[in-house]
Structure formats: structure tokens, C-alpha cells
Amino acid sequence: MDRELQTLITRVRSGDESAFADLAAQYKPLVYRMAKAYSDKLNNDSVGFDDFIQEATLALYSAVCTYKETDKVTFGLYAKVCIRNRLVSYLRSISKKQKKQTQKRSENEPARRLIEKVDAEELEGKI
Numbered sequence: 001m002d003r004e005l006q007t008l009i010t011r012v013r014s015g016d017e018s019a020f021a022d023l024a025a026q027y028k029p030l031v032y033r034m035a036k037a038y039s040d041k042l043n044n045d046s047v048g049f050d051d052f053i054q055e056a057t058l059a060l061y062s063a064v065c066t067y068k069e070t071d072k073v074t075f076g077l078y079a080k081v082c083i084r085n086r087l088v089s090y091l092r093s094i095s096k097k098q099k100k101q102t103q104k105r106s107e108n109e110p111a112r113r114l115i116e117k118v119d120a121e122e123l124e125g126k127i
Helices: 003-013 017-026 028-039 049-066 075-126
Strands: none
Touching: 003 017, 003 049, 017 028, 017 049, 028 049, 028 075, 049 075
16 A cells, blocks of 8 residues: 555544545545436435535545555555445435335325315305
8 A cells, every 4th residue: 555545544543634634635536426426316406416425525534444454455446435335325315215205295195185175165165
């Protein structure tokens, strides 16, 4: 592993925020590219690109904290897998929320129609 990268990882693990800022700047292209790829898969106005950036950055931090230098995997590949897994999980949670909202709306549909019918009948009676 690159000596500079190893030093940054060690500093981040010891709580040095500026070291993480440096590391994040180094991996910014990866974070942005992956966040863009996954945000494009979602057709939802309530979740923005910035949310995906935030999730990817959190995954990068997690990768720093859990990476083992003794592994035969490079840190870059490990970080990429961690980011991908986090973004996939994030997409799943969003899809699950959307499904629940859609289900709730469809469950309320008969009640809404009944209320509209009663309102229409009351209006007709007043006319």
C-alpha cells in the first residue's frame, strides 16, 4: 500500500478530521461517480444526488475504519465495494419506503372514495 495512503488511514483512525478530508478529496471522483450512477437509477424527487454523496462518503469513512492492511485487496477496491454495498442498501431502503407509501395510499383509496361520495350526496341534497 502507498505510504501516504497508509499514513492517512492511520491518522483518520486516530480521529484526525483533516486527514479524512484529505482522503475524501483523493477519493472524491470515485464517490461522485458511484453516487451519480446509483442516483440515476432512482426516479424520486424526494431523494437528491446530495443524499447519495453523503451515503457514499459515510461508506468511505466506514471503509477506512474497517480496512485491514494485511488483506490482499487494495484500499481503493475495498472502498469501492463498501460504497457500492452502502448505496445498494440505501436504494433498497428508499424503494421499501416508496412501496409502503404506495400501499398505504391504495389502502386508503376506498375510504377516500366513500368520503367523496358522501360529500357529493350532501352537496346534491343542499342544491
